[in-house]
Amino acid sequence: MPVDFESYYPTNLPDEGTNGREILEFLAANPETGYRPSELTAELGIPRGSVGTTLSRLHERGLVRHKGEYWAINPEAYDARTASLVGLAAVAEQFEGDYYDENPDWDADLPDIDGAGGDEQ
Template sequence: MPVDFESYHPTDLPDEDTNGRRILEFLADDPDLGFRPGELAEALNIPKGSVGTTLRRLEQRGFVRHKGEYWAINVEAYDAHTASEIGLHAVAQRFEGDYYDQNPDWDDDLPDIDDQARTE
């Protein structure tokens, strides 16, 4: 399927619901902190053996960095699109199931601010 080339922003982020994506989202929540693989495994309920392999793959792609045994997100590697994608996903998860999520037409009866501004 063709795409608008100028507006297309490819991402090499791991797919949603993968260990890589879960680790990135967790690290993105606290970009100034480093975590040991065991801490990530415990916090995310991921097998310890998977965490180390996943971190190395993410490092090869430039998403994470490490000092000794501590790993953190590589904020310098993110462009605005990638950071936005992770942030939006985290917000969506945080508010999943709230009133607005359960009522997708919540904004149907809101006044159109642009129309109001034109009539004033």
């Protein structure tokens, strides 16, 4: 799929809706806590075999770290841009189905307060 080259910024993040993204978002929400794969399975409902493989892939990308059997977000790799992408996704999920989500043209009748609308006197 072609992209606008100037506005395209590749990301190291797993795609939305994947096990990797779900694990990463969970660990990012709990940055000081380490979890065993079995605990992530219980918390997220992802099969145990998938959790282990996904954690290894996230580790290869430098997004998570581990000590022994415990895994946590890697704060050095989890920069502000990455945090904001995940944060925006979490906010969008939180408000999914609200009035503004259900009515994409909610702003169509708002007044033009910056004067750029051509209603000059």
